[in-house]
Amino acid sequence: MDLAIYAVQEATARGRVYPEAESSSGRNPWQRDRDRVIHSTAFRVLQYKTQVFVNHEGDFFRTRLTHSLEVAQIARSIARSLRLNEDLTECLALAHDLGHPPFGHAGEDALQEGMKDYNGFCHNDQSLRQVTRLEQRYVEFDGLNLTWESLEGLAKHNGPVANPDPYLKAYDQFYPMELSSYASTEAQIASISDDIAYHSHDLDDGLRAGLLQFDDLKDLPIVGEALYEARKVMQESSVSEHRSNRLRHEMNRRVIDVLVSDLKKQTLLNIQELQPQNADDIRYAQTGIVQFSPEVGHANQMIRQFLYKNLYHHWRVNRMSRKGRMLVQELFGVLSTNTDLLPKEWQVRLEKAQEKKKKSGAMRVVADYIAGMTDRYAMEEYQRLTDLAIST
Structure with missing residues (x-):
């Protein structure tokens, strides 16, 4: 399709942090980004994360995964009619909730409370962390090494960033995304x-x-x-x-x-x-x-x-949300004061964070671990750590 002049174009793409050869299968950069998102661990576990109703409340309610697919369908149809970059739009729609913790906004509120003295927690910022650091699928780099345009769209999902998270600030300095400006038309459509x-x-x-x-x-x-x-x-x-x-x-x-x-x-x-x-x-x-x-x-x-x-x-819904919030609060409380209870692979991340001698780094590792949990895994982990079961 002939793209509009204001669409994101492959000819003016700004590349990736870690340079890579072009796809041997003929995919454009944002088709590759989309495929990396779909194959990521964070995308797969969205199937068991709350949208409004906790996953086990019923088989027919939306989850974060089905929600993301529905967003992508709507976004892509709009992008097509406006002659925009459909692949970038679809990638951003599929990736926008990768950083969402278990139990929806109740889980996010609990992590925000736990992290209030350590630069806070926001699922939009967490999505960027997920695709730039937490996914570990490639030998050459951490994250998914998405294009600049995809990362910009995730960082500015809610528009220009007035008070960026320190991680966003650091990333902006390393790989400038001009956080005070708007994102591309494609990113605005996904949002x-x-x-x-x-x-x-x-x-x-x-x-x-x-x-x-x-x-x-x-x-x-x-x-x-x-x-x-x-x-x-x-x-x-x-x-x-x-x-x-x-x-x-x-x-x-x-x-x-x-x-x-x-x-x-x-x-x-x-x-x-x-x-x-x-x-x-x-x-x-x-x-x-x-x-x-x-x-x-x-x-x-x-x-x-x-x-x-x-x-x-x-x-x-308040009852479900309260249980989810309490569970995440308890998990954060136990793990932040007993970091030796983290699984082995997270102990490695913790050691790297502690090398910088900042408590905020250790707390961020705990938040990253909890944010990546599904509703079901969070309940199981809570029971393992406390010998108490959360009734559903």
Whole structure:
């Protein structure tokens, strides 16, 4: 496909930290990046990490893995329609949650609390650590040796970085990513596709779990209209509303269609106004180029607020989250004060960190170890360390 002039181009790619020969199979740099992400340990274990519902709560709820695949599908379709670099977009969508700890945001909150005196914890920064240091698959280097463009997109998943983590600062000095600027159009698409995916699909999971009811949604912008149209189609097709799975899916795909269609239209308007001549014109723009229209952007915020109030803080979800938070807190407490309990390979990492005579390095090793756990492994490790089981 003929790429737009503002797309990330192979001819102007900035390369990798450790130079490598071109792929013998003819893959471009971002196809290689995508494949490395897919084959990474961190990507594989996303299958057993919480999205909203703990993995063992049910076989049909989203996990971090299925969420990442859904983000990639949405992001790639948007990139294709805007004539952007699909492979880079897909890579970033698949990699954006590689640093997420077990038990979703409850686990992240627990690690943030444990690491508050040691530069904190953020799953976005952890994703960068995962692909630059923690993955150990290659003889020549640690990490996955992804391209500059992929690393930039991960570092700026939420936009320009105002107060970067020390690891981001160090990496920026070593391999400059200009953290105060925006990322590429492709990275911006991957980021906003994350919102589209989890808003629409968390509604679906909430309905499936019985924590939300269809009538709760009828006044919610975009969602209410989609629900009305879905019910209308079912009535015209003489399908009973008791077939709630069909109603959910029909509503959900309409929500995604409205959000994606509006995003593409508004982004094209923004591009026409900016008239970028290359990818750097996107990076150094005064604002992000990939946006919803004001009306849909406001509606999207209302969907977010609804989900926080009615799903993420539902008493049943709160119970699951509390157990996950407590478990991660306990694991961090035990392992940070008894680092000799870490597995052998992590003892090696610990020794390297302690050579610098900084406690923050040792605490970071503990956080790295816990962040890489699945929900199930974290529960098993907790039981091994305490002889106490967490009931599910």
